[in-house]
Amino acid sequence: xxxxxxxxxxxxxxxxxxxxxxxxxxxxxxxxxxxxxxxxxxxxxxxxxxxxxxxxxxxxxxxxxxxxxxxxxxxxxxxxxxxxxxxxxxxxxxxxxxxxxxxxxxxxxxxxxxxxxxxxxxxxxxxxxxxxxxxxxxxxxxxxxxxxxxxxxxxxxxxxxxxxxxxxxxxxxxxxxxxxxxxxxxxxxxxxxxxxxxxxxxxxxxxxxxxxxxxxxxxxxxxxxxxxxxxxxxxxxxxxxxxxxxxxxxxxxxxxxxxxxxxxxxxxxxxxxxxxxxxxxxxxxxxxxxxxxxxxxxxxxxxxxxxxxxxxxxxxxxx
Numbered sequence: 001x002x003x004x005x006x007x008x009x010x011x012x013x014x015x016x017x018x019x020x021x022x023x024x025x026x027x028x029x030x031x032x033x034x035x036x037x038x039x040x041x042x043x044x045x046x047x048x049x050x051x052x053x054x055x056x057x058x059x060x061x062x063x064x065x066x067x068x069x070x071x072x073x074x075x076x077x078x079x080x081x082x083x084x085x086x087x088x089x090x091x092x093x094x095x096x097x098x099x100x101x102x103x104x105x106x107x108x109x110x111x112x113x114x115x116x117x118x119x120x121x122x123x124x125x126x127x128x129x130x131x132x133x134x135x136x137x138x139x140x141x142x143x144x145x146x147x148x149x150x151x152x153x154x155x156x157x158x159x160x161x162x163x164x165x166x167x168x169x170x171x172x173x174x175x176x177x178x179x180x181x182x183x184x185x186x187x188x189x190x191x192x193x194x195x196x197x198x199x200x201x202x203x204x205x206x207x208x209x210x211x212x213x214x215x216x217x218x219x220x221x222x223x224x225x226x227x228x229x230x231x232x233x234x235x236x237x238x239x240x241x242x243x244x245x246x247x248x249x250x251x252x253x254x255x256x257x258x259x260x261x262x263x264x265x266x267x268x269x270x271x272x273x274x275x276x277x278x279x280x281x282x283x284x285x286x287x288x289x290x291x292x293x294x295x296x297x298x299x300x301x302x303x304x305x306x307x308x309x310x311x312x313x314x315x316x317x318x319x
C-alpha cells in the first residue's frame with residue numbers, strides 16, 4: 001500500500017515505522033491512503049485544508065490519526081469534513097467518545113504508541129514530584145482556565161513540597177504558563193518530542209493532556225489538572241462550545257484531579273491507587289503494526305467499494 005502521512009511534531013513517526021515494517025511505502029503524491037492529524041484549515045476555518053483536498057482529488061482515502069493522546073476533543077461541536085472516510089484513535093475510550101460526538105463515522109482503535117507501556121508501580125515514598133504545567137501555543141497563548149489551573153498547582157507545591165524534590169518541566173516561557181521564578185523547583189525546558197525520561201525518574205507526575213497520558217502509560221502515580229473541565233482551544237477559547245460534555249465527562253477525564261483538600265492525602269491516594277479501568281480504556285494495548293496495517297487496508301478496501309457502488313448507482317440513474 002502506498003500511503004502519505006502529514007507529520008505533526010514527532011507523533012506520526014511511530015505510525016511511519018509501523019507501516020514501513022509491514023512493507024508499505026511512504027509517498028508524497030498519489031497515495032492509496034492519506035493520513036492527517038486533523039481536518040482543520042487553521043488559516044481559514046471556512047475553507048478545506050488544501051493538502052487534504054489535493055490527496056482526496058488524487059483518489060486517496062482520507063483517514064485521521066490522533067493529533068494527541070487526549071483525542072479529537074474539538075469535534076464535539078463541529079462536523080468532520082466529508083472527505084474524511086475514517087478516524088484512528090488510541091483506545092476504546094476514545095472510540096466511545098467519537099461515537100458520541102460523531103455518530104455514524106467509522107472509528108478504529110489501534111492501540112497506544114507514544115511510548116512503551118509499563119505496569120503501575122507504587123513507590124515506597126514520594127521523593128521526586130514532576131510538574132508539567134499545561135503549555136501554551138508556540139506563540140505563547142494559553143486559555144484562562146489553564147493558566148489558573150497551573151497557578152493553583154504551582155502555588156500548592158511551593159507551599160507544601162517540604163523536603164521533596166520538585167521538577168517543573170515547562171514548554172516555552174514559564175510566565176506564559178502562569179508560573180513564576182522560585183528557588184525551590186528545578187526548572188527543565190521541555191520539548192514536544194515525546195521524550196519521557198523525566199517521567200521515568202519521577203515518583204509522581206502532575207500533568208494534563210498527552211504528557212499525563214504518557215505518565216499513566218509508564219506506570220507512574222499520576223494526578224491530572226483541570227479534569228473537571230472540557231478542553232478548549234488556547235486561541236479564542238470562548239468561540240468553542242462543547243455539546244456533549246455531560247455525556248463523556250462520566251468516563252473520559254482522568255479520575256484523580258488536582259483540587260481542594262489535603263495535599264498529602266491527594267499524593268498518597270495517587271501513590272497507592274492505580275486507575276486501571278481508565279488506563280485500559282485510554283491507553284489499552286501497545287499498537288501492533290500488523291493490526292494497524294490490516295485496519296488501513298480494510299478502510300481503503302471499504303472506501304473503494306463504496307465509491308464503485310456510488311459510480312454504478314449514478315450510472316444507473318443516468319440511464
